[in-house]
Amino acid sequence: MHADVRRNVIFCSLLALSQAFYIPGFSIKSYRDGETIPLFVNKVYSDYSELQYAYTELPFVCAPTGRIQTGRFTSGASLSLNLGEVLRGDRITVSDYELIMGTDEEARYLCSHTVNRDGLKRTKELIRDGYVAEWIVDNLPGATSFKTTDKSRKYYAAGFKIGEEIYGSPGSEAQYFLNNHVTLVIRYHRAPGKDGDQGKKVIVGFEVFPKSIEAGNRTEQGLPADIQNVESGLELIPRSNATGEIDDTDGATLTIPYTYSVYFREEDKLEWQNRWDMYFVAQDDSSNIHWLAIVNSLVIAGLLTAVVAVIVTRTIRGDIKVYKEGGLEEGKPKSKRARGIKSPRKSTEKNGLLEQIADIEGEADMSSDEESIEDITGWKLVHGDVFRPPPYGGLLAPLVGSGTQLVFMATGLLILSSLGVLNPSFRGGYVSVGTGLFVVAGLFSGYFSSRVYKTFGGQLWQKNVLVTATLIPGLLFTTVFILNLFVWAQASSTAIPFGTLVGLVALWLLIQLPLVYIGGWYGYIRVGAWSHPIKANAIPRQIPSQSWYTKSFQAVLAGFIPFAVIFIELMFVFKSLWLDKSGYYYVFGFLAVVSVILVVTVTEVTIVATYVQLCSENYHWWWQSFIVGGSSSIWIFGYLVWYYFTKLHITGFVSSLLFFCYGFLACVVYGLLTGTIGFLSAYAFVRRIYGYVFCPFHMLYL
Structure with missing residues (x-):
């Protein structure tokens, strides 16, 4: 009965955890009729490129004039962004679009903008590459609405196309039409609580329907004569302002008129706290696949657990029993x-x-x-060398320290995301909070690095602290800085501003470095090294010739098992980051469950690999355990390469360079994290089994 209750509790806990909920904000903004709602323009992005561009800096866009005053916002003003927003390429500016709650506008003139031949060429390139624009109202991205395949539900895809590329007859050149009119549909709901009693409303949806309308046939106010029946769109061809005919001269320009329509529609069934659900309907339809990922992970982890159980219960415990019963009797050997x-x-x-x-x-x-005592074979033969410090231990210690730093950061992000504190409405929140957690975790980095370093017999602990604080962060910063030079050359908003780079360096050297030093001092001076049950022999034991399997392919083959555990969930992460370009991955409950199973799998794989290695009388397990733990990153990078060539449409040297370099850095960070988990698991395993078997024997003769 108790077992059934326990099983039900565990199942319910997993079910609750998997239903990742979110808190779409900390305060609800409500509007009364007649109140002006600010519309923010952000950036354009594409499936075909890793480069993003600020919307207001595009050649075909009217610059905001500052004529609209919306509360504390003035059109043309740029919003202050957090670190995550800056790093993800956001450049949010208040626009001249005027939205008044409850007031519909069938057609309204915005501005006219003249574009030269170079600007038209650049605009055509953006349309050809499939760029979409991101606008924001009440922290909701403007969306293109679709319906599910069975037409039972509507869902949103963030962004809208800036234009269309159309081919006529086969072999003819493409025609490019710019969307110079947008129909904005603001969906609202009665505000909760007292605000609702006062007639206030909250925004629960923001839809954008773009349209291309020819520049001619307009009224004196610049509006189309008949906005419902448009004969032709605005083709990007230089035309004479006087006659409207095509102009092929070098100084030819095109004047683009911009208009917009606004409609407010009540949405009774959609509450404010659920308004982001519209962006996730397509992901909700794949929940069965997420459950399949969990079942797949549990099956793999269960089989691996059985292997570890056999090793521990039948082999190792059997050896321990022989030693305790047959090797020692009444304090003396038989x-x-x-x-x-x-x-x-x-x-x-x-x-x-x-x-x-x-x-x-x-x-x-x-x-x-x-x-x-009894004849000793296998892993027991190397007991006098198993705790011998590894070569290049001064490098392994900082890697383990940085790995613990990443473990703390990843755990914090998963917990905060699963609880809903981090969610898609918190723009840039994942990067900002992750950076903060990484910096604070410098304490753990210094502590573990120094303890491992002292365990290896290191003496220069200040040097170890410096290496720990600069090795991995320095690698990341240097790579990002070099890649940033390529992005700067493309005038992309993806480029990190110089001031932000200086701020990151200050955060690194003025905050993280002291925290690593404090943790290192405490770990090396106050706590010290880990004690081992057996002292290493003065003369290293000769290692027998190893098989090709243990020499070359053990790590690569062992890494396939953790990769198989996360493979299905990895598809959704990749789709969110690179295929959809939305970044709106939100099922962190599923991800948290899969991550726990991944940690268990990495632990068990490393233990099995370490046991096999020791049975081969090879006591160089320190580096091997770290490599085996992180070896699944090799498979992930291979999957990343396959995904690039089969699923993505990225073109261009700079975009491809950014994809592979940032993908490689992500795999390095992942490998460092799982490698540290594998190292600590193997270390605990080795200490345990040799402490059980040999510690009493050595204590007897000491």
Whole structure:
């Protein structure tokens, strides 16, 4: 009965966790009729490029004039952005579009903008590459509405096209039409609480329907004569302002008139706290696939758990039982004569375990009744070298320290996202909070790095702290800075401003570095090294020749298992980041469950690989455990390359360079994180099994 209750509690907990909810904001903004609603323009982005551009800097866009005053916002003013928004390429500006709550506008003139031949060429390139614009109203991105395949539900896709590329007859050149008219549909709901009683409303939807309308056939106010029946669109061809005919001269221009319509429609069934659901309807339809990912992960982890259980319960515990029952009796070893074993003192084995045991027993009142334990084979033979410090331990310690820093950051982000504190409405929140967690986690980085460093026998702990604080952050910053030079050359909003780079350096050197130093001082001076149950031999044991499997392919093959655990969920992450370009991945409950299973899988894979390596009498497990733990990053990068060539439409050298470089950095960070988990798991495993078997024996002769 108790087992059933426990099982039900666990199932309900997983179910609740998987239903990742979100808090769309900390305060509800309500509007009364007649109140002006600001419309913000942000950027344009494309499936075919990794480069984004600020909307107000495009050659065909009317610059805001500052004539609209909306509360504390003045059109043309740029909003202050958080770190995450800047890094993701946002450039939010208040527009001249005037939206008055409850007031419909069938057609309203905005401005006219003259574009030269170079501007038209650039505009055609943006339309050809499929760029879409992102506008914002009440923190909701303007969306193009669609219906599900069964037409039962409507859903939103963020952004709207800036134009259309149309081909006529086969072999003819493409025609480019610019969308110079937008129909804005603001969907509202009665405000909750007292605001609703006062007649106020909240915005629950923002739809944009773009249209291309020819420049001619307009009224004196610049409005189309018949906005419902448009004969032709605005083709991007230079025309004479006087006659309207095509002008092929070098100084030819095109004057583009902009208009817009506004409609307010009540949405009774959609509450404000659920307004982001419209952007996730398509993802909700794939919830069964998310459950499939969890089941797939659980099956793989379950099989691996069974393997580890066999190793621990049948093999290792059996060896421990033999040692405890057959090797020691009443505080003294059993007589070798009673078991008919040859004296270890007469063994011809050089630097072996039996010879070491005989040396230790030399003055323990033994004559003809010299004593020994059972024959030792496999992983037990290397007990005198298993805790020998690894080569390049001064590099492994900082990597482990930085890995613990990433573990803390990733855990914090998953918890905050699953609880709904971080959500799509918190623009740039994931990057901003993640950066803050990473900096604060410098304490953990310094602490673990220094303890591992001292365990390896390191003496220059200040140097280790400096390497820990600069190695991984320095690699990330240097790579981003170099890539930023390419993006700057493209005048893209994806480029990080110089002031932001200076701020990141200050955050790194003035905050993170001192925190790493404090953690390193505490870990090295106050806490010290981890103690080992066995001291290393003075002379290293010779390692037998290893098979090709253990030499070359163990790490790569072992990494496939964790990759198989996260493969399905990884598809949704990639789709959100690169295919949809929305970044609106929100099912963090599923991701949290899969992440927990991933940690368990990495732990078990590393334990199995370490056990196999020790059974091969190879005691160089320190680096191997780190590499095996992070080896699934190799498969992820391979999947990233496959995804680029089969699923994405990215073109251009700079865009491809950004994709592969940032993808490689993400895989390095992931590998560092899982490698640290594997290292710590293997270390705990090795300490445990050798402490059980050999610690009592050595304590007897010490």
